[in-house]
Amino acid sequence: MNYPKTIQNLIECYKKLPGIGGKTAERLALASMQLDDELIALFSESLVGVKTKIKRCNTCYNLTEEEKCMICSDQARNHDIVCVVEEPRNVISFEKTGTYHxxxxxxxxxxxxxxxxxPEDIHIDSLLDRIKKENIKEVILxxxxxxxxxxTSLYISKKLEKENVIITKIAHGIPLGADMEYIDSLTLGMALEDRKPIS
Amino acid sequence: MNYPKTIQNLIECYKKLPGIGGKTAERLALASMQLDDELIALFSESLVGVKTKIKRCNTCYNLTEEEKCMICSDQARNHDIVCVVEEPRNVISFEKTGTYHxxxxxxxxxxxxxxxxxPEDIHIDSLLDRIKKENIKEVILxxxxxxxxxxTSLYISKKLEKENVIITKIAHGIPLGADMEYIDSLTLGMALEDRKPIS
Structure with a gap:
């Protein structure tokens, strides 16, 4: 005998998620039975929602429920600077810093x-288009x-060589709070090379 | 800016599951967007299903979609023996051994x-009732x-003292494949005490 069909199905679904093995899927499925009815309704609705409602912004390819994402449609932000990231989740990480506008x-x-x-498989062409059309002044890689x-950074900067745009790259170095002895030598080397005068 | 509302909701739902923190919930929500449409439909349906379709067996309190669970309604099984477990998932573990019928x-x-x-908060009374009514010959704790x-084992065995039923307890000892030096002394002591002659 095994779990009833519905539970078995739920276990299989959880198992399809990254990093969730058989034992964890089983635990999550059984725990799901204990969730409130409203939460289950929201959960089930959001699951379908992320597949149907979420689109990519037609300008920057960030996740959005509208045609344009909240950042691209925010006129208070500085539209002269573009920060180029790999994935939508990176946008959230940079937003959390609260310092980039x-x-x-x-x-x-x-x-x-x-x-x-x-290069043609990722959104580089649309980036180059944007830089030309939107009169962008700085591209941060x-x-x-x-x-x-x-x-990728090298490819983009080569492509922009002739454009009138400043290209910068975020700093690599020692992360805050890190223990110096655990920093790898490549990072240490970079941190040394990119040293700056104390003002 | 944060994730669009639907993704944010999904992250919150994942966070309600045991052992899933903020970072993992975020990863799972983004991964959910990549699942097939059919899988999402099944996932969403099963989530609602485990709350609405899954009941407890009216005899043994195992999980079931019917009135009686697959085990209680299986006439090929030995209904003279009852194995008392804490949770429904324990049933699955014992079933996986393939040796208990x-x-x-x-x-x-x-x-x-x-x-x-x-004692009155857990299904002990119904167990005692079953033992009397169903003419059960052995209770395995x-x-x-x-x-x-x-x-709990002691309480149940005291309650059954005057009944004509054999009460047994599963063996405690050294698990198969274990490294002797990592076995705690209580378990070792038990294993020593419960030694049996080699036949």
Missing amino acids: GTYHVLDGLISPLDGVN ALKPSIEGET | GTYHVLDGLISPLDGVN ALKPSIEGET
Whole structure:
């Protein structure tokens, strides 16, 4: 004997999520039975909702329920600066800093020839278009410091060479609160090279 | 700016599940957007289903979609033996052994006066009723080896003292594949005490 069909189905669904194995899926399915009716209704509705209601912003490819995302349609923000990120979740991370008031551009991937991801497979063309059309003054490349991230940054900066736009890259260095002895030597080297005078 | 409302709602729902924190909930919600439409439909339906369709068996309190669970309604099983467990998930664990062919009784908790759980709060009365009415020959106590488990086992066996029924308890000892040096001394002591002759 196994769990009744409905529970079994729910376990299978949880198992399809990343990082959720059989045991955890079982625990989550049984825990779901204890949730309030309203929460279950919201849960079930939101699941369908993220598939049907959520679109990509027609300008920056951020997640949105409208044609334009909340950032692109916010006139109080600085539309002269674009911060280029890999995924929609990076937008939220930068927003949490509370210090950036420009716009974003979500590439939805990084150039990676080995994985068959070429420049035309991610939203680079639309970024180049935007920079020309919207009269953007600064492009901040905020991609992760991996081979793919560096390749993508390099590709974009080459493409923008002839445009009248400042291209910057976020700083790599020692994260705040880090224990110096656990920082890898590449990062330490970068931090040393990018040192700045104390004003 | 934060995620669009629908995603935010989904994150909040995932966060209500045990062991799922903010970061994981965010990851799961974003991953849910990538699931197939059919899977999302099944997921959403099963979530509502576990709240509406799943009931407790009217005999043994196991999870079921019918009045009686698959085990209680299976005439091929040995209805003379009842294995007493704490939770429905324990039934599945014992079923996976493939060696037990009797029935079960789910207590839905253990006696724990400190947490305000008294014998009348869990399904003990219905167990005693069943033993008298169904002419049960053996009751196997398969509760966890904790103070609550032992208290509950003791309480049930006291209550059944005058009944014509054999009461047994599952064996405690060294689990298969365990490294002897990591076994705690209480378990080792139990294993020693419950030693049996090699036949």
